[in-house]
Amino acid sequence: MRQVPGSYGPPLLKTLFDTVDFLVVSGWEEFFARRRRRHGSTVFRVNLFKPTVAVLDQTGIGALFGDADLIQDYGFGWAVPPLPLVGGVPPSIFGSGEAHDGPKRLYLRLLARRAERLEAVFAETFAEVAARWRAAPGFSFADGIEDLVATFVGRWLIGAALDPADIRLVYNHIFTQRLTAVTQWLPWSNYARSRLAYGRLLAAVRGAPDFPEIAAMAAEEGLPDPEVVAKQLTFLIGMNSFLGLQNLLKSLVGEFALHPAWQEEVRREAAAQAGRGATPVLDRVIRETLRLHPPVFFVFGRATRDRVLDTESGSFAIRRGELVMGVIPFAQNDPAHVPRPERFDPDRFLDPATGGRPLIWPRGLETATVAARDRTCPGKDAAFATARLFCTALLRDHAWSLAAPPAWDRHRFSLNVAAPKGSLTVERFVRKEQTG
Template identity: 30%
Template sequence: MALATLSAHPHRPIKASISERAATSPAFSSPSHLPMRKIPGDYGLPLIGPIQDRFSYFYTQGRDDFFRSRVKLHKSTVFRVNVPPGPFIAPDPRVIALLDAASFPVLFDTSLVEKRDLFTGTFAPSPALTGGYRVLSYLDPAEPLHAPLKKLLFFLLSSRRQAVIPEFRRTFTALFDSLDAALAADGKADFGGANDRACFDFLCRAFFDRDPAQTPLGLDGPKLIVKWVLVQLGPLLTVGLPSFIEDLLLHSFRLPPALVKKDYDRLAEFFKEAAAPVLDEAESMGISRDEAVHNILFATCFNGFGGMKILFPGILKWLGRAGGTVHGRLAEEVREAVAGIGGGEVTMRAIEAMPLVKSVVYEALRMEPPVPLQYGRAKRDMVVESHDAAYEVRAGELLFGYQPFATKDPRVFERAEEFVADRFVGERGEELLKYVVWSNGPETEAATMGNKQCAGKDFVVLVARLLVVELFLRYDSLDIEVGTSALGSSVKLTSLKRATF
């Protein structure tokens, strides 16, 4: 573990991590009296340094070891480093890395950091990939369109909230039927492809009352989205090609938007028709229908579908590894709550009576957050504090957080590297939720029009819990094989033991 080089105090409360420099003071100071330390690390030679770091990050070390080795080298969880993609794609790959739970929260404070064009980090994909618009994820809250666009997403999420549970059950019942058939025929079932189909169908049915298979889009939605996402995120991904070929193709130059223009246009046409009531609401807010279409498409396909594509296999991975005892406890909890509180139905009241289900979802989000990299540019001179020291940050410097290190900080979490199914059960568990920050903010705080926390934060947690509920209503246990893919884990099911009642 990268932070194991620091002495562990699991129950030590985290201090406020940020303080502004006093306006009248000529020097930085730490209000908590931690020792001031110069930020260690450097960026190496121009061009050469960023490319060397990029190869280490992707190939010779891999992302976790890349950061772990530098924590050990600098004896600090705050240091200077280059992050991909680097030259020719990113104008400036230099960042200050924040790799612990004390320093990481500065990235959420939009009074101190700017979030403009930092959704994907040191570079922003071409607006040609999003209809010519800078969509909500790339806007800073200070920009005029941020609040109305986020309000529009809140409207989208709430307008058909009653459809979420029934449409999820309908869609994922069909998914598990297909997995059962594949297991019976082949002895294995690939969760990824079936999940992609189910996630897109569910989102379209739940929010737009449309079955995409009954439209000109047909069954093509998921593959069109994946191609479009890969063109946007290619500079940050590795897809398994030989290193020098992959680095040249993906990390040295941007892939041209023309590669997916026809695919994107098909998606846009679908949403122009399917989202008509939401577009009417957008016009009443002063947002043009065209700009609204591209924001709804991005929220549904990139944020929603993309998030579920990564999160759901991750949940199955961690559940599969948790073992039969955890499976038995989950099955008992789910079935008792549905039979008793739900009267045989899956209801919100029944779901809220499943603390272990909620805990395993939060633990999966802690172990493997769907969006692991976060960024913010300092608006002013400030002091950033880790657990052990305070560091001067100058206005304009780019701050970078690697979330899996912050959410596996042993100063906060006991057995930080382990998946502990009941970690968030009970009073102590509830207290730890403020350190679960997958949504670009603490789980204990709400998304608002004035912050950058995920508009769909509560929706994501709900559907993740629904996945666990459906799984253990239907099965007693599961066995899996796990691999990797460009976007998260690749999961194959090798057994699903049917529940007997």
């Protein structure tokens, strides 16, 4: 057993140094890469906002979604949403025990009940949005995808479209609100406007046609208070569903724009399959996009006892109370397991030696069967199915091009860092039969 390399102190100075280095000087990618080189280890101590053990390999990260004695704090480690933006009810994703498991049982039941209508609701929503895209002389794919996702998820889960502008305002900034004791009194501030938008979203969830059915299901799972259920659902739609799904769809657009040959491969497959189900080429493209650009970057757990963490760099002593942070992009781009990890190569998944390791983009293994007690995203399979529907509709029926090649931010961290930078301006979007 090894001691974790690195240091947490001196407390204030080291916190300031590491946080500024992460946010401004080195940026998120080089921050972790430099320390991995310095310590010769995928596990090391940092003082990023607070003392943290960083883990950069898949074996070590597995404990964070598989071990009951690494529990979730309120917030994602050091990213804490203001309580007024979650209705004063800590979202279940931050809970442990029944505070986490009860709502997750509800989500799993809800997803199972909504599964049969996913394709129809997505097709209806995409048709409406695509008509607007075709009519526009040019538009932002980034904004368009956010509008598509916000509208689709609300319709699918609760039977009501939520305002994309309100979802964008609240959840794109939910972890970056600062000086809220002051900004709450400034009507023009982002925080004050977000609080108003949250109230509108919560009211829309409460008033949705499907909410009485969901509240009845929740009561059967030990969640008798409809107000609490509405607040949990609002966070589920805005944070878990909207942010993750729109990041994935933007990244797919970006990779297709950079690799037109893969566009044609997917188009040919879609035409040949004609709705018969299997999409092996498209599935490899989606998996490679998730490998390179996982929508979730970090997964956290706080140790409830002294324990040993087994990793690819050895076994390390973790003390009771220590915060452990898994850095997913590094685990999925490790050249020891993924040859030429920077290259977009969906065919790597055809070779078990280079593509056989399951991805961990949904805060758990992509191949796992989700259970209420684990940390794996309950909507991971629905997200993958939605990505299939999006790519098929986009490429089979439309031709499009971006005004400039997309690029991903390897420096500045944000909630949208998994997606390409900027607006993704579209200069052409037409029906396929118009291309000739």
